Amino acid sequence: MELLREVIKRYLSKDLTDYALNIDGPWGGGKTYFIKNKLNDLFGESGNYILMYNSLNGLNKPEDLISMLESSIFPYGTPNNFNNEPLKSNLLKFIEAKKAKILLCLDDLERIDDKCSVSSVLGYINTYFIEHNNIKTIIISNEGKIKEEEIFSEIKEKVIGRTIRFNADNLSIFKSIISNYPELQEFYLKNNELIDGVFTAYDSVNFRSIRFLFEILEEVFSYLAYGENSLDVEDNTLNDILLGIFVFCFIAGIEYRKGTFRTTTDSVNILDPFRSHFYKIDETNPNPVNELRKNNVIINNLYRYYNSLSEFIIDGHFSKDKLINEIKEKYYIKGIEDSSFGIIESYENYELPEIINSFSTVINAIEEGGYNPLRYPYMYLVVKELLDKEYINFEGSLKNSFLKGLEVAYHKTTLDVVDELRFNRHFEDSVEPIYVQLVNLLKEKRRLTIDQRNSSQIDEYINALKKNDYSLISKSVAYFSSSSNFFQYLSRNERQKEFILLSNRSLNSFIVTLNQMYLKISNANEFYSSEAIFMEEFKAKLTVELENSKEVDKLKRDQIENILLTIDKVITHVRNDQI
Template sequence: MTTEHIEQIFTDYIKTDKTQYAILLNGSWGCGKTYFWKYTLDKLAKDSKFNTIYLSLNGISKIEDLDHQLFIKLIPFISNQENNIIKNATKFLGNALNKLSSHYLNASLSAIFKGVSIDTFNFSKYIVCFDDLERCQIPVKEVLGFINNLVEHKNLKTIILAHEPEIDKANGYERIKEKVVGRDLKFELDIASTLPNLFDKYSTNTDFHNFLMAQKNVITEVLIEYKQDNLRIITFYLDTLERVFPAFKNIETAYIQEIILFSAIITIEYKSGGFSSADYNNFKGIDIIDEHYYSLYIARTIRKSEKEEKERDKPYAETFYEKYLDKKVKEYFFYPSIYSYILSGYFDQTKLENEIKKRYPEVISKEIQDFRTLLHYKFRELSDEDFARLTKDVLQYAKEGKYSIYDYVQIANFFYFFSKNNLITESKEDIDKIINDGLDIAKSRKQINDKVLENLLHFGDENPDVTVIKKLIKEIHNEIKKEEYVANSNELIDCLTNKDEFVLAEIFEKHKFSKELFQYTDDKLLLDTILKISNKQLFNFTELLRHRYEISNIGEFLFEDTDCLNKLKTRLSDYLDKNENIEQPRKFLFATLETTLMLTIQHLNDTRKK
């Protein structure tokens, strides 16, 4: 049933005098029933001069407690026309709160309101919303009996929110429901009308709010496409978009809409249990899905019989494709930074910005064009003039360091071959000098890629001279990598000394699952720094250290940290043994850090990859 229809039925209900039935609003968990009450029906009731009360039944175990909770909710509405007992009890409670007397505060509400019952109220201008009927610990027959007494004998207008499939229907549920409930309304969230209300949460972030309003139709279509009506998931999704929004500056609409779609399906899959936080760097094959994957998928399914298809164990990526991308594969692109953020909570904006840049058509420079044209097995098809020009130009570009450090493997491979077969006049020694000169320049850009290096080292070489170049490139790669790690370690030490706890927390968050934080840290310098910092910073450092390694399989990712942590613990233990007269609580804080290091090292060892 549409929300507009429910609003009309509810309006008719509150306008009808002396009703003797309740309305049941029935819908799945998280579909927005409570939100609809609070932001739509409650307003309609108040506009009609009704006092509204919201009461969750979740966890209530006795009718007496329910009666008591409802009474407490009624207190703010007590007027001069109400029963004298109620007025006196309320005055008594006010005195207790004002005087803050231990005698008054120790008195239970049941004693204060002894002899007072909700039966003394005039409910003619009240509407009560009872939420979470299925989560109430009182037998549902008793709860509905309690509500029936109010609606039938006190004419209380009542709306009940429930997910009926979860209700225990034994012991005459249907019979008592028929007696109490006059309207059983199936609630279905209207995404289009609800989204602007959800967008209001971001009204203080003007740019993002304007973005949401501009993309409302796109977001609505995506949520409808995947039948998503769970407000908790939708809110998580919008929070995700807000976090990644700063990376949207000056990018094309097509890529923004890619991110809107991608963020939605990853959020839905994560919140429905398809991914876990531990999968933050395990893409499970969904990073290779594209239109080409679609063609392979169709080919596989066509070749198999229906029986074979049912019995086959499908890869996760294929199931994911069938669930989300059967009609959307042309609009799908995998963004690793967003995937990792949704699963882990850590967002690398620079990484996302670089991923977006790569979506734009590549502008190929002349040196790269020449490289690709020449250093290919089809060089034999080039004219003599083109070959002469290209070999001269590529060698010059290589000497000037215009290529990636990894490109020099291919340059060595081909130019050694050209020289050996007298296709060029340069000797092997000439080529070696050009490669070394070029690498000296190229490495100054400090551009490295672990995966590219891994692929280079994976394959063997027919020419041992090429292997020598590979070894040199690996050394350059590791040298740059070490500089990065050392810089990050120095950043940590500088922060401990000169920054507050919030900056320290940001550094730990930035390197949440990264080996760069401790792998090249000077343990002696780190301890010297720790010995000088304030108690507050020492406490914060220990807590952040503990949180960094608390997940169950952390050893699979950060086992290399144990070297630094072991050395730090040893140095700290030696220091504590030699300095027994350290003042408290500083001595206690050092001991806590020592214990944290010991437990962390043990946990890393226990959870390392075997």
């Protein structure tokens, strides 16, 4: 970093230059941040330079560069005081009129449009700025991503006087970025040694990912520090909780941005220590979170898995109630409701008046949905035992209190219902009628939740097909690949009618989906054989719809016929017959 500052300072101090500097480094490594935020002192020392910065991303004609630089998206001024006003004259006249000296910074050389060659862009920059007008110019690039690598190597000798490899002082940039987030900055100052140890666990970090992560953490920390939440803990305990959340979000955010996982199912398998032991990303790459925990004492001691925060990172939904419940479970934080039930649960160790008082608190909390709904069946057995032994008198209906309370609790709490084994481990083999009724109610609630979630996901998939949004299509494919019920939901609610209205491109995208989800999987019968009956149902409905649709043109009819043939292949494949 100091070498880079020294080279730039020397470059700015020269009266006339006919060459540019090139700063080379990986994407997200902090190059642009450094230029915009870490050169203030040099600009004054070297003769009152001002920075004019622009990205070359998307440039498709060299001659468009001047108009791009003159537009309102072109900031100039001191690095911390960019002015985005459009230029009132052409660029060169503007520069001539300025008493201050100009440093022109052109970023993202590797991101110019494919129609535009690197050689033509550099030649244009050299002609109009560097050679004839002696304008100090810095070009920022990631040379490893420049497609015309050989041509670039040749021409940069004529245009670029020196290339400096950007080796960021990661910790310094990290501290600078965190200073923009008040809640995190205060937290960092209190725990800087621990947090520095977490940050340095990664050899290289994309700083765009850090900003993405800090946006999430700032919202979470603001809620936990100042929001009206049900955490009632000492400051030291809250700090421990925030440390655990910081560590989890730091790792989960970086791994998500790297593409290590994309769905909540994969996040559990990879990020949850109790599950990740049984999960491998592939045969050659071990679980990255396990590796970090193994190699970093700080992370190993502070790490906790949060399903609610994983969901926040993946899809942007922040379930505050779910986070609070997870925190309470992980840090054994008990409110008066939990403490009171603890007395009820271990009644042999308490005096009867204390038990009676606690029962009043517990039954009120039950009716108001104050407990995790998965606890209700067990709690019913505990309370019923006290009533059967006539330690407590209760004039109301225990059955109604629990059933109605369970309804309220389920709607108040966002449950992780995807994993059936985790869900069922909360229940015992009791045959007590009300207990069984409570368990069955929870199972039905779980079924409806999953059903609604899957139906919503199918809606998203069809909308993605309509828009030809390949990113959303891929997200839906990833979701249903692990659930084995794609056609079960696709065959519902006359969705085949929507297929008749899809564009031909969208119909082709559906065929790509079928290939990706089924035909490319050699052992698809092990996972998807149960879907065959729904595939046949969807095919039959689509066939009828096609026959009844008289206005479908010949080309679209052929496209849909192709889909029907592809579905036949998929059915044969998942039933493990010969295609």
